[in-house]
Amino acid sequence: MPITVNDRTHDLPDDPRVSLLDFLRGHLGLTGTKKGCDHGQCGACTVLVNGMRINSCLSLAALHDGDAVTTIEGIGTPEDPSALQQAFVEHDGFQCGYCTPGQICSATAMMDEIANGWPSDASAELTGEIKPTPEEIRERMSGNLCRCGAYSNIVQAILATQEAQS
Protein backbone atom coordinates (compact mmCIF):
# COMPACT_ATOMS: atom_id res chain seq x y z
CA MET A 1 0.00 0.00 0.00
CA PRO A 2 1.28 3.49 -0.72
CA ILE A 3 1.53 6.32 1.80
CA THR A 4 -0.65 9.43 1.61
CA VAL A 5 1.05 12.74 2.31
CA ASN A 6 -1.06 15.90 2.34
CA ASP A 7 -3.76 14.09 0.33
CA ARG A 8 -1.39 12.82 -2.39
CA THR A 9 -0.30 9.20 -2.59
CA HIS A 10 3.31 8.11 -2.99
CA ASP A 11 5.27 4.87 -3.15
CA LEU A 12 7.47 4.11 -0.19
CA PRO A 13 11.26 3.89 -0.54
CA ASP A 14 12.87 0.47 -1.13
CA ASP A 15 15.56 0.96 1.52
CA PRO A 16 13.98 0.17 4.92
CA ARG A 17 16.51 2.42 6.67
CA VAL A 18 14.91 5.65 5.41
CA SER A 19 13.23 7.55 8.24
CA LEU A 20 9.85 9.15 7.64
CA LEU A 21 11.61 12.51 8.04
CA ASP A 22 14.19 11.79 5.32
CA PHE A 23 11.45 10.41 3.09
CA LEU A 24 9.40 13.61 3.41
CA ARG A 25 12.33 15.97 2.94
CA GLY A 26 14.68 14.07 0.64
CA HIS A 27 12.36 11.94 -1.46
CA LEU A 28 9.24 14.14 -1.65
CA GLY A 29 10.97 17.53 -1.37
CA LEU A 30 8.65 18.59 1.46
CA THR A 31 11.34 20.54 3.29
CA GLY A 32 8.96 22.34 5.65
CA THR A 33 9.49 19.52 8.16
CA LYS A 34 12.84 20.17 9.83
CA LYS A 35 15.65 17.97 11.09
CA GLY A 36 16.96 19.33 14.37
CA CYS A 37 18.56 16.47 16.29
CA ASP A 38 17.46 13.34 14.35
CA HIS A 39 17.18 11.56 17.73
CA GLY A 40 13.76 12.37 19.16
CA GLN A 41 15.07 15.15 21.38
CA CYS A 42 13.81 18.38 19.80
CA GLY A 43 10.45 18.00 18.01
CA ALA A 44 11.45 19.96 14.86
CA CYS A 45 10.43 16.91 12.79
CA THR A 46 6.90 16.67 14.23
CA VAL A 47 4.24 15.66 11.68
CA LEU A 48 0.73 14.25 11.99
CA VAL A 49 0.15 10.58 11.16
CA ASN A 50 -3.53 9.70 10.99
CA GLY A 51 -4.11 12.85 13.02
CA MET A 52 -1.62 12.00 15.78
CA ARG A 53 1.61 13.96 16.23
CA ILE A 54 4.84 11.96 16.12
CA ASN A 55 8.58 12.58 15.70
CA SER A 56 9.19 11.62 12.07
CA CYS A 57 12.94 11.17 12.68
CA LEU A 58 12.41 8.09 14.88
CA SER A 59 9.97 6.35 12.57
CA LEU A 60 10.89 4.19 9.58
CA ALA A 61 9.04 5.30 6.44
CA ALA A 62 8.51 1.67 5.42
CA LEU A 63 6.27 1.09 8.44
CA HIS A 64 3.84 3.78 7.25
CA ASP A 65 2.22 2.18 4.24
CA GLY A 66 -1.48 2.98 4.27
CA ASP A 67 -0.99 5.86 6.69
CA ALA A 68 -2.10 9.45 6.06
CA VAL A 69 0.58 12.02 6.89
CA THR A 70 0.04 15.76 7.24
CA THR A 71 3.07 18.02 7.17
CA ILE A 72 3.23 21.78 7.64
CA GLU A 73 2.68 22.14 3.87
CA GLY A 74 -0.70 20.44 4.36
CA ILE A 75 -1.75 22.63 7.27
CA GLY A 76 -1.80 25.98 5.48
CA THR A 77 -0.17 28.14 2.83
CA PRO A 78 1.13 31.72 2.93
CA GLU A 79 -2.07 32.78 1.12
CA ASP A 80 -4.34 30.67 3.29
CA PRO A 81 -2.72 30.06 6.70
CA SER A 82 -4.46 28.09 9.42
CA ALA A 83 -5.74 30.04 12.44
CA LEU A 84 -2.76 28.81 14.43
CA GLN A 85 -0.27 29.86 11.76
CA GLN A 86 -1.88 33.31 11.64
CA ALA A 87 -1.65 33.55 15.43
CA PHE A 88 2.06 32.63 15.37
CA VAL A 89 2.60 35.60 13.01
CA GLU A 90 0.51 37.98 15.11
CA HIS A 91 2.12 36.99 18.41
CA ASP A 92 5.73 36.75 17.17
CA GLY A 93 5.72 33.03 17.95
CA PHE A 94 9.11 32.55 16.28
CA GLN A 95 12.44 34.21 15.62
CA CYS A 96 14.61 32.13 13.26
CA GLY A 97 11.61 29.93 12.43
CA TYR A 98 13.47 26.62 12.39
CA CYS A 99 11.34 24.99 15.09
CA THR A 100 8.10 26.59 13.85
CA PRO A 101 6.76 23.89 11.49
CA GLY A 102 7.17 21.35 14.30
CA GLN A 103 5.61 23.71 16.83
CA ILE A 104 2.58 24.29 14.61
CA CYS A 105 2.05 20.61 13.73
CA SER A 106 2.40 19.79 17.41
CA ALA A 107 0.02 22.51 18.59
CA THR A 108 -2.54 21.60 15.92
CA ALA A 109 -2.77 18.06 17.33
CA MET A 110 -2.56 19.33 20.90
CA MET A 111 -5.75 21.34 20.51
CA ASP A 112 -7.58 18.14 19.48
CA GLU A 113 -6.09 16.28 22.46
CA ILE A 114 -7.39 18.95 24.82
CA ALA A 115 -10.80 18.84 23.13
CA ASN A 116 -10.80 15.04 23.62
CA GLY A 117 -10.17 15.52 27.33
CA TRP A 118 -6.81 13.73 27.30
CA PRO A 119 -4.95 14.60 30.51
CA SER A 120 -1.30 15.63 30.73
CA ASP A 121 1.32 15.48 33.47
CA ALA A 122 0.25 19.02 34.40
CA SER A 123 -3.44 18.14 34.84
CA ALA A 124 -4.59 18.07 38.46
CA GLU A 125 -7.24 15.46 37.59
CA LEU A 126 -7.03 12.62 35.09
CA THR A 127 -10.68 13.00 34.08
CA GLY A 128 -12.98 15.91 33.29
CA GLU A 129 -12.69 18.92 31.06
CA ILE A 130 -9.22 20.35 30.51
CA LYS A 131 -8.62 24.07 30.87
CA PRO A 132 -5.97 25.22 28.41
CA THR A 133 -3.91 27.13 30.97
CA PRO A 134 -0.38 28.29 30.13
CA GLU A 135 0.90 25.55 32.45
CA GLU A 136 -1.00 22.87 30.52
CA ILE A 137 0.21 24.24 27.20
CA ARG A 138 3.83 24.36 28.31
CA GLU A 139 3.72 20.73 29.47
CA ARG A 140 1.92 19.56 26.33
CA MET A 141 4.36 21.44 24.09
CA SER A 142 7.50 20.32 25.97
CA GLY A 143 8.42 18.03 23.07
CA ASN A 144 9.14 21.05 20.87
CA LEU A 145 12.30 22.88 21.78
CA CYS A 146 13.02 26.41 20.54
CA ARG A 147 16.65 27.52 20.53
CA CYS A 148 15.54 31.12 20.10
CA GLY A 149 13.47 30.90 23.25
CA ALA A 150 10.23 32.12 21.68
CA TYR A 151 8.34 30.04 24.23
CA SER A 152 6.24 32.73 25.87
CA ASN A 153 4.98 34.00 22.51
CA ILE A 154 4.30 30.46 21.32
CA VAL A 155 2.11 29.93 24.39
CA GLN A 156 0.36 33.25 23.69
CA ALA A 157 -0.31 32.29 20.07
CA ILE A 158 -1.80 28.96 21.11
CA LEU A 159 -3.89 30.51 23.89
CA ALA A 160 -5.24 33.12 21.48
CA THR A 161 -6.20 30.44 18.96
CA GLN A 162 -7.86 28.35 21.68
CA GLU A 163 -9.86 31.33 22.89
CA ALA A 164 -10.95 32.33 19.40
CA GLN A 165 -12.21 28.79 18.79
CA SER A 166 -14.10 28.28 22.04
Add this chain to the structure above:
Amino acid sequence: MKPFDLQRADSLTHASQLCSERNAKPIGGGANLVDLLKLEVERPDRLVDINRLPIAGIERMDDGGLRIGALASNTAVAVDDDVRSQWPVLSRAILAGATQQLRNRATTGGNLCQRTRCYYFTNIDQPCNKRAPGSGCGAIDGVARLHAVLGTSDQCIATYPGDMAVALSALDAQVEIASANDRHRTVPVREFHRLPGDTPWKDNVLEQGEVITAVTLPKPVSGRQIYRKVRERSSYAFALVSVAAIIDMADGLITRADLAFGGLAHKPWHDPRIAEALIGKSPHEALFDKAADILLEDAQGYGENDFKIPLALRTLKAVLAEATGVQL
Protein backbone atom coordinates in the same frame (compact mmCIF):
# COMPACT_ATOMS: atom_id res chain seq x y z
CA MET B 1 23.04 2.67 9.85
CA LYS B 2 23.93 -0.89 8.97
CA PRO B 3 21.73 -2.45 6.24
CA PHE B 4 19.03 -4.84 7.48
CA ASP B 5 16.22 -6.76 5.99
CA LEU B 6 12.68 -5.72 7.04
CA GLN B 7 10.00 -8.37 7.22
CA ARG B 8 6.37 -7.92 8.14
CA ALA B 9 4.86 -10.53 10.44
CA ASP B 10 1.30 -11.53 9.63
CA SER B 11 0.65 -13.72 12.66
CA LEU B 12 2.13 -14.09 16.11
CA THR B 13 3.69 -17.43 15.24
CA HIS B 14 5.15 -15.89 12.10
CA ALA B 15 6.54 -13.01 14.19
CA SER B 16 8.29 -15.34 16.63
CA GLN B 17 9.59 -17.46 13.76
CA LEU B 18 11.04 -14.42 12.00
CA CYS B 19 12.51 -13.17 15.26
CA SER B 20 14.16 -16.45 16.15
CA GLU B 21 16.13 -16.61 12.92
CA ARG B 22 19.45 -14.82 12.49
CA ASN B 23 20.18 -11.67 14.43
CA ALA B 24 16.57 -10.47 14.29
CA LYS B 25 14.58 -8.06 16.44
CA PRO B 26 10.95 -6.99 16.53
CA ILE B 27 10.21 -3.31 15.94
CA GLY B 28 7.26 -1.55 17.55
CA GLY B 29 7.10 2.22 17.26
CA GLY B 30 10.86 2.45 16.75
CA ALA B 31 11.16 5.36 19.19
CA ASN B 32 14.06 3.62 20.92
CA LEU B 33 15.24 1.15 18.30
CA VAL B 34 15.58 3.60 15.38
CA ASP B 35 17.64 5.91 17.58
CA LEU B 36 19.98 3.01 18.45
CA LEU B 37 20.14 1.84 14.81
CA LYS B 38 21.34 5.31 13.81
CA LEU B 39 24.00 5.19 16.52
CA GLU B 40 24.92 1.63 15.43
CA VAL B 41 24.46 0.49 19.00
CA GLU B 42 21.93 -1.97 17.59
CA ARG B 43 23.08 -3.79 14.45
CA PRO B 44 20.40 -6.37 13.63
CA ASP B 45 20.40 -8.31 10.36
CA ARG B 46 16.63 -8.30 10.33
CA LEU B 47 13.83 -6.22 11.76
CA VAL B 48 10.41 -7.77 12.15
CA ASP B 49 7.54 -5.32 11.79
CA ILE B 50 4.93 -6.51 14.28
CA ASN B 51 2.70 -3.45 13.95
CA ARG B 52 -0.03 -5.17 11.92
CA LEU B 53 -0.60 -7.95 14.47
CA PRO B 54 -3.97 -7.83 16.25
CA ILE B 55 -2.45 -7.13 19.67
CA ALA B 56 -3.22 -3.44 20.11
CA GLY B 57 -6.46 -3.73 22.10
CA ILE B 58 -7.14 -2.89 25.75
CA GLU B 59 -9.88 -4.98 27.33
CA ARG B 60 -11.39 -5.85 30.72
CA MET B 61 -10.89 -9.45 31.79
CA ASP B 62 -13.45 -11.67 33.54
CA ASP B 63 -11.57 -11.40 36.84
CA GLY B 64 -11.87 -7.60 36.79
CA GLY B 65 -8.29 -7.09 35.59
CA LEU B 66 -7.18 -5.41 32.39
CA ARG B 67 -5.39 -6.87 29.39
CA ILE B 68 -3.24 -4.35 27.51
CA GLY B 69 -2.08 -5.54 24.09
CA ALA B 70 1.66 -5.16 23.46
CA LEU B 71 0.97 -2.78 20.57
CA ALA B 72 -1.31 -0.46 22.57
CA SER B 73 0.40 2.92 22.41
CA ASN B 74 1.53 4.68 25.56
CA THR B 75 -1.09 7.32 24.75
CA ALA B 76 -3.89 4.78 24.30
CA VAL B 77 -3.11 3.28 27.72
CA ALA B 78 -2.71 6.61 29.53
CA VAL B 79 -6.06 7.95 28.28
CA ASP B 80 -7.99 4.69 28.57
CA ASP B 81 -11.08 5.34 30.76
CA ASP B 82 -10.55 2.22 32.89
CA VAL B 83 -6.86 2.95 33.43
CA ARG B 84 -7.56 6.56 34.38
CA SER B 85 -10.22 5.63 36.91
CA GLN B 86 -9.05 2.24 38.28
CA TRP B 87 -5.27 2.18 37.83
CA PRO B 88 -4.41 5.92 37.84
CA VAL B 89 -0.78 5.32 38.85
CA LEU B 90 -0.26 3.79 35.40
CA SER B 91 -1.71 6.82 33.58
CA ARG B 92 0.39 9.12 35.74
CA ALA B 93 3.62 7.19 35.15
CA ILE B 94 3.12 7.14 31.39
CA LEU B 95 2.19 10.84 31.24
CA ALA B 96 5.35 11.67 33.22
CA GLY B 97 7.50 10.03 30.53
CA ALA B 98 8.80 11.39 27.23
CA THR B 99 6.45 13.71 25.28
CA GLN B 100 3.06 13.42 23.61
CA GLN B 101 4.74 12.85 20.22
CA LEU B 102 6.85 9.97 21.57
CA ARG B 103 4.02 8.45 23.62
CA ASN B 104 1.81 8.41 20.52
CA ARG B 105 4.33 6.21 18.76
CA ALA B 106 5.68 4.15 21.70
CA THR B 107 4.12 0.73 22.21
CA THR B 108 3.61 -1.07 25.51
CA GLY B 109 6.00 -3.89 24.50
CA GLY B 110 8.66 -1.52 23.18
CA ASN B 111 8.45 0.72 26.22
CA LEU B 112 9.02 -2.27 28.53
CA CYS B 113 12.08 -3.30 26.47
CA GLN B 114 13.59 0.19 26.05
CA ARG B 115 17.31 0.16 26.66
CA THR B 116 19.38 2.09 29.17
CA ARG B 117 20.29 5.74 28.59
CA CYS B 118 23.87 5.17 29.89
CA TYR B 119 26.09 7.53 27.86
CA TYR B 120 28.76 4.86 27.33
CA PHE B 121 26.21 2.38 26.05
CA THR B 122 25.02 4.83 23.37
CA ASN B 123 28.53 5.90 22.29
CA ILE B 124 30.21 3.14 20.28
CA ASP B 125 33.66 4.68 20.84
CA GLN B 126 33.41 3.97 24.59
CA PRO B 127 33.86 0.73 26.56
CA CYS B 128 30.60 -0.89 27.63
CA ASN B 129 29.99 -4.45 28.77
CA LYS B 130 26.32 -4.23 27.85
CA ARG B 131 26.94 -3.25 24.21
CA ALA B 132 30.33 -4.95 23.70
CA PRO B 133 30.71 -7.73 26.30
CA GLY B 134 34.19 -7.79 27.84
CA SER B 135 35.13 -4.24 26.79
CA GLY B 136 34.75 -2.90 30.34
CA CYS B 137 32.33 -0.48 31.97
CA GLY B 138 33.02 3.18 31.24
CA ALA B 139 30.58 4.41 33.81
CA ILE B 140 31.91 2.78 36.98
CA ASP B 141 34.84 5.21 37.20
CA GLY B 142 33.34 7.75 34.83
CA VAL B 143 30.27 9.90 34.31
CA ALA B 144 27.60 8.16 36.33
CA ARG B 145 24.96 10.73 37.16
CA LEU B 146 22.09 8.66 35.78
CA HIS B 147 23.38 5.39 37.15
CA ALA B 148 22.21 2.79 39.64
CA VAL B 149 22.74 2.65 43.39
CA LEU B 150 21.00 -0.69 44.00
CA GLY B 151 21.66 -4.15 42.57
CA THR B 152 24.73 -3.12 40.55
CA SER B 153 27.61 -5.43 39.62
CA ASP B 154 31.27 -4.78 38.85
CA GLN B 155 30.30 -5.34 35.20
CA CYS B 156 27.52 -2.75 34.84
CA ILE B 157 25.81 -0.01 36.86
CA ALA B 158 23.20 1.04 34.29
CA THR B 159 19.61 1.93 35.15
CA TYR B 160 16.43 0.84 33.45
CA PRO B 161 15.14 4.25 32.29
CA GLY B 162 11.38 3.77 31.83
CA ASP B 163 8.46 5.06 33.87
CA MET B 164 5.55 2.84 32.81
CA ALA B 165 7.23 -0.33 34.08
CA VAL B 166 7.70 1.20 37.53
CA ALA B 167 3.94 1.63 37.87
CA LEU B 168 3.42 -1.88 36.44
CA SER B 169 5.76 -3.24 39.11
CA ALA B 170 3.82 -1.50 41.90
CA LEU B 171 0.60 -2.90 40.38
CA ASP B 172 2.13 -6.42 40.17
CA ALA B 173 1.30 -6.72 36.46
CA GLN B 174 2.14 -9.80 34.37
CA VAL B 175 3.88 -9.92 30.99
CA GLU B 176 2.52 -12.38 28.41
CA ILE B 177 5.13 -13.74 26.02
CA ALA B 178 4.83 -15.85 22.84
CA SER B 179 7.57 -17.85 21.15
CA ALA B 180 8.13 -19.70 17.88
CA ASN B 181 7.08 -23.15 19.03
CA ASP B 182 3.79 -21.67 20.33
CA ARG B 183 5.13 -21.97 23.85
CA HIS B 184 3.45 -19.11 25.71
CA ARG B 185 4.57 -18.02 29.11
CA THR B 186 3.64 -15.36 31.64
CA VAL B 187 6.24 -13.58 33.74
CA PRO B 188 5.52 -11.12 36.55
CA VAL B 189 6.75 -7.65 35.60
CA ARG B 190 8.76 -7.72 38.84
CA GLU B 191 10.80 -10.60 37.39
CA PHE B 192 10.84 -9.45 33.77
CA HIS B 193 13.83 -7.10 33.98
CA ARG B 194 17.11 -8.50 35.33
CA LEU B 195 19.99 -7.30 37.42
CA PRO B 196 23.22 -6.96 35.41
CA GLY B 197 25.34 -9.54 37.27
CA ASP B 198 27.90 -11.16 34.95
CA THR B 199 25.62 -10.89 31.90
CA PRO B 200 24.84 -7.17 31.61
CA TRP B 201 23.93 -7.49 27.91
CA LYS B 202 20.72 -9.22 28.99
CA ASP B 203 18.26 -6.50 30.02
CA ASN B 204 15.36 -8.85 30.64
CA VAL B 205 14.31 -12.49 30.52
CA LEU B 206 13.22 -12.51 26.86
CA GLU B 207 14.95 -15.17 24.76
CA GLN B 208 15.68 -14.81 21.05
CA GLY B 209 12.40 -15.30 19.19
CA GLU B 210 10.15 -14.35 22.08
CA VAL B 211 7.67 -11.54 21.55
CA ILE B 212 5.61 -9.76 24.21
CA THR B 213 1.92 -10.02 23.37
CA ALA B 214 0.27 -8.30 26.34
CA VAL B 215 0.56 -6.94 29.84
CA THR B 216 -2.18 -7.77 32.32
CA LEU B 217 -3.18 -5.83 35.42
CA PRO B 218 -4.79 -7.53 38.41
CA LYS B 219 -8.22 -6.31 39.45
CA PRO B 220 -8.31 -2.79 40.90
CA VAL B 221 -7.54 -2.27 44.58
CA SER B 222 -8.54 0.57 46.89
CA GLY B 223 -6.10 3.20 48.08
CA ARG B 224 -4.24 6.31 46.99
CA GLN B 225 -2.17 5.90 43.83
CA ILE B 226 0.77 8.22 43.27
CA TYR B 227 3.62 8.46 40.77
CA ARG B 228 6.31 10.94 41.77
CA LYS B 229 9.15 11.51 39.32
CA VAL B 230 12.18 13.65 40.11
CA ARG B 231 14.22 14.79 37.11
CA GLU B 232 16.66 17.43 35.87
CA ARG B 233 13.89 19.49 34.24
CA SER B 234 10.18 19.32 34.84
CA SER B 235 9.26 17.71 31.52
CA TYR B 236 10.86 15.62 28.73
CA ALA B 237 13.58 14.12 30.91
CA PHE B 238 14.25 10.67 32.30
CA ALA B 239 13.81 10.01 36.01
CA LEU B 240 16.67 10.47 38.45
CA VAL B 241 14.43 8.83 41.04
CA SER B 242 10.78 7.89 40.78
CA VAL B 243 8.31 6.26 43.14
CA ALA B 244 5.07 4.48 42.22
CA ALA B 245 2.84 3.90 45.21
CA ILE B 246 -0.52 2.38 46.05
CA ILE B 247 -1.22 3.05 49.72
CA ASP B 248 -4.42 2.21 51.57
CA MET B 249 -5.45 2.90 55.16
CA ALA B 250 -8.18 1.68 57.50
CA ASP B 251 -8.85 2.89 61.05
CA GLY B 252 -5.69 4.97 61.00
CA LEU B 253 -3.46 2.02 60.04
CA ILE B 254 -1.73 1.29 56.76
CA THR B 255 -3.34 -1.72 55.09
CA ARG B 256 -1.59 -1.70 51.74
CA ALA B 257 1.81 -0.37 50.64
CA ASP B 258 2.68 -1.48 47.11
CA LEU B 259 5.79 0.47 46.14
CA ALA B 260 8.19 0.40 43.23
CA PHE B 261 11.12 2.66 42.36
CA GLY B 262 12.62 3.94 39.13
CA GLY B 263 16.08 5.38 38.45
CA LEU B 264 17.74 3.30 41.17
CA ALA B 265 18.58 0.02 39.48
CA HIS B 266 18.82 -2.04 36.31
CA LYS B 267 15.13 -2.87 36.84
CA PRO B 268 12.11 -1.25 38.48
CA TRP B 269 12.96 -1.87 42.12
CA HIS B 270 10.49 -3.66 44.37
CA ASP B 271 11.35 -4.77 47.89
CA PRO B 272 8.56 -6.70 49.67
CA ARG B 273 10.13 -5.96 53.06
CA ILE B 274 9.03 -2.33 52.76
CA ALA B 275 5.34 -3.26 52.68
CA GLU B 276 5.88 -5.68 55.59
CA ALA B 277 7.37 -2.86 57.66
CA LEU B 278 4.53 -0.45 56.86
CA ILE B 279 1.41 -2.61 57.01
CA GLY B 280 -0.47 -2.60 60.29
CA LYS B 281 1.32 0.53 61.52
CA SER B 282 -0.01 4.02 61.99
CA PRO B 283 1.83 6.39 59.66
CA HIS B 284 4.43 8.76 61.14
CA GLU B 285 7.79 10.13 60.10
CA ALA B 286 9.94 7.62 61.99
CA LEU B 287 8.09 4.78 60.24
CA PHE B 288 8.79 6.38 56.87
CA ASP B 289 12.47 6.64 57.80
CA LYS B 290 12.44 2.95 58.62
CA ALA B 291 10.94 2.15 55.21
CA ALA B 292 13.65 4.23 53.54
CA ASP B 293 16.34 2.46 55.60
CA ILE B 294 15.10 -0.89 54.32
CA LEU B 295 15.07 0.38 50.73
CA LEU B 296 18.53 1.88 50.89
CA GLU B 297 20.44 -0.33 53.33
CA ASP B 298 22.60 -1.83 50.55
CA ALA B 299 22.70 1.30 48.37
CA GLN B 300 26.08 2.21 46.91
CA GLY B 301 26.90 5.39 45.02
CA TYR B 302 29.54 5.78 42.30
CA GLY B 303 30.53 9.38 42.96
CA GLU B 304 28.39 11.39 40.58
CA ASN B 305 25.23 9.56 41.54
CA ASP B 306 25.76 9.59 45.32
CA PHE B 307 22.98 12.18 45.51
CA LYS B 308 20.43 9.56 44.49
CA ILE B 309 20.60 7.92 47.93
CA PRO B 310 19.32 10.94 49.92
CA LEU B 311 17.06 11.86 47.00
CA ALA B 312 15.40 8.43 47.09
CA LEU B 313 14.96 8.71 50.85
CA ARG B 314 13.27 12.12 50.56
CA THR B 315 11.13 11.17 47.60
CA LEU B 316 9.86 8.04 49.33
CA LYS B 317 9.08 9.97 52.51
CA ALA B 318 7.29 12.69 50.57
CA VAL B 319 5.14 10.13 48.75
CA LEU B 320 4.28 8.25 51.95
CA ALA B 321 3.40 11.52 53.66
CA GLU B 322 1.18 12.62 50.78
CA ALA B 323 -0.56 9.23 50.63
CA THR B 324 -1.27 9.04 54.35
CA GLY B 325 -1.86 12.72 55.09
CA VAL B 326 1.05 12.99 57.52
CA GLN B 327 2.82 16.35 57.87
CA LEU B 328 6.61 15.99 57.64
